[in-house]
Amino acid sequence: MSLTQIDLEKKLAELIDQHRVPGAQLAVLDGDTITEVAAGVLSIRTGSPVTTDALFLPGSIGKLYTATLVLMLVDEGLIDLDRPVRSYLPDFEVRDTHARDTVTVRDLLRHTSGFDGDVFIDTGRGDDALPRYLDAIRDLPQIAAPGSIWSYSNSGFSILGRLVEVVGDTVFETALRDRLLAPLGLQQSVVFAEDAIPHPLSVGHEPDPEDPDSHVVSNPWGLYRSCGPMGASLVASAGDVLRFALLHLDGGVAADGTQLLSEELVAAAQVPQVSLVDDTVLGEAWGLGWILDHFGDVAVIGHDGNSLGQNAFMRLAPEQRFGFCLQTNVESALAMYRELADWLFSQRLGVSLRQDPAALPTRVVDDPDRYVGTYRREGVSFEISATGDGSLVAGLHVTHAAAEMQSMPPMDDLPLVPVERSDSFLLRVPIADSDLLAVFFNPDDATAAPTYLHFGGRAHQRI
Incomplete structure (x- = not known):
C-alpha cells in the first residue's frame, strides 16, 4: 500500500x-x-x-x-x-x-x-x-x-x-x-x-x-x-x-x-x-x-x-x-x-x-544478589539494589556535562521488570518516554556473575 x-x-x-x-x-x-x-x-x-x-x-x-x-x-x-x-x-x-x-x-x-x-x-x-x-x-x-x-x-x-x-x-x-x-x-x-x-x-x-x-x-x-x-x-x-x-x-x-x-x-x-x-x-x-x-x-x-x-x-x-x-x-x-x-x-x-521481550508476571527475581552492585562508566553510575520482596530497583546518577546542561529529575528506586530473556529487564527512567532494555552480562562467561550492565547503548562496568 x-x-x-x-x-x-x-x-x-x-x-x-x-x-x-x-x-x-x-x-x-x-x-x-x-x-x-x-x-x-x-x-x-x-x-x-x-x-x-x-x-x-x-x-x-x-x-x-x-x-x-x-x-x-x-x-x-x-x-x-x-x-x-x-x-x-x-x-x-x-x-x-x-x-x-x-x-x-x-x-x-x-x-x-x-x-x-x-x-x-x-x-x-x-x-x-x-x-x-x-x-x-x-x-x-x-x-x-x-x-x-x-x-x-x-x-x-x-x-x-x-x-x-x-x-x-x-x-x-x-x-x-x-x-x-x-x-x-x-x-x-x-x-x-x-x-x-x-x-x-x-x-x-x-x-x-x-x-x-x-x-x-x-x-x-x-x-x-x-x-x-x-x-x-x-x-x-x-x-x-x-x-x-x-x-x-x-x-x-x-x-x-x-x-x-x-x-x-x-x-x-x-x-x-x-x-x-x-x-x-x-x-x-x-x-x-x-x-x-x-x-x-x-x-x-x-x-x-x-x-x-x-x-x-x-x-x-x-x-x-x-x-x-x-x-x-x-x-x-x-x-x-x-x-x-x-x-x-x-x-x-x-x-x-x-x-521488547515480554514482561514476566512477577518482579521477584530468583537470585537478586547476582545483580546487586554498582555499575559505572564516565559520568554515569547505576546502583542496583534488592528490595524486601526480592525484586530489583535501580538508582541512576548522571554527572557528565551534557546532563548538566539539562534539568535532570531524581532517578532513585526505579523498578527493574524481569522479561522473557535471561539477565534482562525493562527499565523506565524519568527522562525517557519508553521502557528500555537493561541487560546484565559477562562477556567471558555467560553463566558467571555479570560484570557489565548494558543500558541505553552503553556498557557500565561492575565495580
Whole structure:
C-alpha cells in the first residue's frame, strides 16, 4: 500500500498530539520519491509553525556523515580500517596504553574501542577545537579491552573527526561541507549555528521542572564544537538527511552521477561488525557507522540522534528502497518513533519493528544478589539494589556535562521488570518516554556473575 502526503500529514499530526511533542518533521522515501511533511511548532515560545524546509538538530545521525568522510579517505588509500588510530594520530592518548596502541579505525566506527565514551568538553570555537579535545581526554578510562564488547562511544567519533582533519589536511566542518553537503546538493543542511540563522529553525524542549507535564525551551541550544563529529555539527531538514542517506542506497553515487564513495565500501559499511546485547533499543548489530536490524524479514539500516531537547530517528530498508527520517523538538520521542515506524513499515511492507521481550508476571527475581552492585562508566553510575520482596530497583546518577546542561529529575528506586530473556529487564527512567532494555552480562562467561550492565547503548562496568 502506498502512502500519500495526506496520509503522512494526518498521521504526523495525530502522533505529536498523542505524544505531546511540540513539533516534528517527517520525510519518507519510497522508490525514488521523498515526501516531506511537518506538524506543530518550531518553538513554544514563538509559535512559529514547523515547515518541511526547517532545520532541526539530527544529533548522532550526524555520525553517519563522519563515518562516510572516513570511508572516503579509506577509498583514497589514505586510511586503513585495521591500522591503529595512533599510527595516524601520534598524539592520541588514553589512560590504558594497550588500548592507546591497538584501537583501530574500525573499532571506533563500530564502537568497540572499550574506552568510556560520553565525554563532552568545551574546547572553544576555534579550528583547534578537536586537537584540544584529544588533549583533554588523555586520561579517558577503559571499561573493556579493545574489540571485546560493544559500547556506544561519542568520544570515539570526535577522535574520528580529528582523523579526518589530519589525514585530509583540513578542519572537520570544511570537510563536511566540501566533501558531502555541497556535492550532494543539500540546501537545507549547515554546520554552524550562525549558518542556520537564515533558515526556519527548531529549538529543543525539555520538561518544565515546575510542571513535568509541560515543556520549556532548552537552553543552551546545541553542544560544543568539539562534539561536532559526534553529530553536533549537523543542522538539517529531515528531507536532506534522507538525501544524504541515498548515497548509501545508490552505491556511493550522488544524484548528479558523481561517484563519491565506492560501491564496495558502501556495501562493507552495512555488514554486521558486532552484535548488540540490548538489541531492541537500537538494533541487532552494528556496521561501520550504521545500526543494522531486521523488521520481520526486511533488513533495515539507520541511526538515532539526541541533542539538547531534540530527538531524531532514521530507518531505511535498502533492498525495498523504503524508509523515513523523523525529527522532533523534544528530548525523548522514542514511543512516537516506535509507533510511527511500526505504522509505516506495516502499511508499506507488511512488517513490524522489533519488540521488547515480554514482561514476566512477577518482579521477584530468583537470585537478586547476582545483580546487586554498582555499575559505572564516565559520568554515569547505576546502583542496583534488592528490595524486601526480592525484586530489583535501580538508582541512576548522571554527572557528565551534557546532563548538566539539562534539568535532570531524581532517578532513585526505579523498578527493574524481569522479561522473557535471561539477565534482562525493562527499565523506565524519568527522562525517557519508553521502557528500555537493561541487560546484565559477562562477556567471558555467560553463566558467571555479570560484570557489565548494558543500558541505553552503553556498557557500565561492575565495580
